[in-house]
Amino acid sequence: MKIQLYILRMVGTRVLGAALILFSILQILDLLEVTTDILGRGLGTAGVLYYAALRSPRLIEQVAPIATLAGGLFAFSQLARESAIIAMRATGISAYRIVAMAAPIAFLVMALDFSCAQVIAPRTDPVLAAWWQATTPVADRKVPGPRSFRSSDDLVIADGASADGRQLNAVKVYRRDTSSRLIERVEAPTATYVHGGGWTLNRPVIARFSGERVDVVPAGKLAWPSPLHPQDIQALFADSPVPTAATARRALLSGGGDRPASYYETRLLAAFAGPFAALVMLLISAPVALANFRSGQGAMLLTGGLAAGLLFLVINGLLSALGEGGSLSPLLAVWGGPVIFASLALYALVALEG
Structure with missing residues (x-):
């Protein structure tokens, strides 16, 4: 128990x-990159700290795997030196048990990575995007262009x-029929989300197409049974959308999506496979523990x-x-790298242990 605590x-x-x-x-x-803009808007040091706090989860997500690699290399090389x-x-x-004793650290990093x-x-x-847009001077604000996306069988365009x-x-x-022919177009100034699911189109104008005939019918309100959630809308209109597992799953199940199905399949699998990068990094660093630093082998394994x-x-x-582009199976694209590099790391560990 003392040895495991020491390694941990x-x-x-x-x-x-x-x-x-x-x-x-x-x-x-x-x-x-942003401090000058923040101070120029009169937000002061509080604005800088607020921006830094909202950006922190994404930065933690980026540093988690490489921090595990660097920490593992430092720790195992010191144990070897x-x-x-x-002695152990x-x-x-x-050596396998030594790596297993250190594994809880990788699992903790994986949990933190997934949570962030x-x-x-x-x-x-979304809070950062709204705050940044609200504090941008009116003259510098960029008007986003219309976005087109899919919602169930409907094609939607919103400004x-x-x-x-x-x-x-x-x-x-x-809206289209089973032959993909346009049968109805609904235009509305606004659409609002109804608590509990679904949307309401306000003051819509409905145009129904039947051959060469077009019937136009205005209405006060119209229920729109769309599976879109507010989180889906935020992701669709974000400058750099990063779908979560939930939004990717809803996009595949006829939710809001503006990209091919392969993109959302890959993002859905990557949401669960991504944190395993920390465990792979720990395995990659493990062979250094068996290095002979007196012969120069340690430097080679550290660099490698x-x-x-x-x-x-x-x-x-x-x-x-x-x-994401559909050129490779999503399952192979997401799990191929972790499986290959974890296998190579284990092979190196077995060879050095033997």
Whole structure:
């Protein structure tokens, strides 16, 4: 028990230290780009801190895997230099058990990564976007163009949306028959979300097409049974939308989507596979624990581990992009990188242990 606590403390402190350093670097680089604008709007130091707080979940999501790699390399190399690994193996503790003792740190990072990506950031991103838009000088505000997307079998075009995603502006809904022929078009100045599900089109004008005949019928209100949620609207009208597992799933189940199904399938799988990058990084760093630093093997394994971790991030991102574009199976695109690199890391660990 004391040995496991020692390893947990050794790996945990290094991972935490690496995470704080990387997070600080990314935070500083991010603030360098926006601090002048924030101060120019008269928001002061409070505005800078507010921006930094709302951006933190996305930055934590970015640094989690590489912090695990860096912390693991530092911790395992120190254990090897101090001959602690040799002492542990002399008592009958294998390298596999040593890695298993450090695994809870990776699981903790995975939980934090998932929470930031799927729970916290989807709530802070719209708040940050609304705050940034509200504080932008009127002369510098950019009017977003209309967005087109799918909702069940309907095709929808909207010029804008409210910050909370509960209202659409200048809505056009196109409905088709089973042969994909246009049979109805509904135009409304606004559409509001009804608590409990569904939408209401305000002052709609309904045009029904039957051959060459067009019947135009105005109305005061019209129920629109769309499966769109306010979170879907926020994602659709965001400058850089990052679908969560929930929004990707709803898009696949006839919710709001403006991209091919392969994109949402990949994003749905990536929401659960992404946090496993921390565990892969820990496995990649583990072979350093068995290195002989007196012969120069330690430096080679340190360099190789760092290079392998960075290569994993690049290949994983490339495979995900291919999956989102439909060029690769979403399952292979999301899980291919973690499985391959985890297998290579385990092979290296087995070879060194043997």
